[in-house]
Structure formats: structure tokens, C-alpha cells
Amino acid sequence: MKNQPNHELLDYYKYVMRLREKVPALYTENIEFIHENAEAKVLAYYRWSDEGTRAVVVANFSDTYLSGNSIPKFPAAGTWHEWMYNKMVEVGEEGFKFDLPEWSAQVFV
Numbered sequence: 545m546k547n548q549p550n551h552e553l554l555d556y557y558k559y560v561m562r563l564r565e566k567v568p569a570l571y572t573e574n575i576e577f578i579h580e581n582a583e584a585k586v587l588a589y590y591r592w593s594d595e596g597t598r599a600v601v602v603a604n605f606s607d608t609y610l611s612g613n614s615i616p617k618f619p620a621a622g623t624w625h626e627w628m629y630n631k632m633v634e635v636g637e638e639g640f641k642f643d644l645p646e647w648s649a650q651v652f653v
Contacts, residue, residue, distance in 0.1 A: 563627050567653050568593040579615045586610065586644065590619045600624070603649040610644040624652040 564570050569591040578600070579588035585606035592598040600619060604610055616639035624633050628650050633642065644650065 567597050567599050568595055569597040569599045578617045588615050600652040604644040607646045609646050612641050613644045614641045615639055627651040
């Protein structure tokens with residue numbers, strides 16, 4: 545199908561827009577950068593809203609798959625929903641370890 549890649553991209557944008565609508569933390573001014581690794585080209589930040597929503601965005605700006613990536617200052621231990629891959633993850637008191645594909649981002653809410 546000739547337009548299939550365009551449909552997939554459109555579906556992806558719709559998915560991301562729904563995330564922004566459901567998580568007000570993503571459009572507030574409340575932001576804290578919680579992790580930076582210039583060598584690995586990884587950046588993570590935490591956003592929250594006065595209504596109680598919260599989100600952590602982790603981005604890999606490299607062409608390298610990062611296995612066992614670690615964020616020691618994750619905002620809170622407990623169960624988080626990773627939105628982009630639709631999976632539940634457990635974050636411990638000592639932080640969070642996970643894999644991060646190249647040129648990708650994960651959003652934890």
C-alpha cells in the first residue's frame with residue numbers, strides 16, 4: 545500500500561496527542577531534569593501538575609541501543625506505566641534500570 549507509512553506516522557501522532565491530553569503534567573511549567581549522560585546522549589526529565597499527574601520522559605539521542613540504562617534519581621518508587629510501549633514497570637527505591645532503543649524516547653506516567 546503506497547500510503548501505509550503515512551498512516552502509521554499519523555496513528556503515532558494521534559497516540560502521542562492522546563497522551564498529552566490525558567496527562568496535564570506534560571504541558572505545565574513544572575519541570576526538573578533528573579538525569580543527563582552526555583557521553584551516552586541520554587536525557588531524562590520529570591514533569592508534574594498541580595492536579596497530581598506526573599510524567600518522566602527519557603530520551604536516547606544516539607544511534608546506540610542502551611541496555612541496562614540506569615536513572616538513580618527517579619521521582620518515586622512504585623508501579624509506573626510506560627506509555628510508548630504500553631507496559632507496566634516497577635521502580636525501586638534505588639532507581640530504575642531499563643533498556644532504551646536507539647533514537648527513541650519512553651514516557652512513564
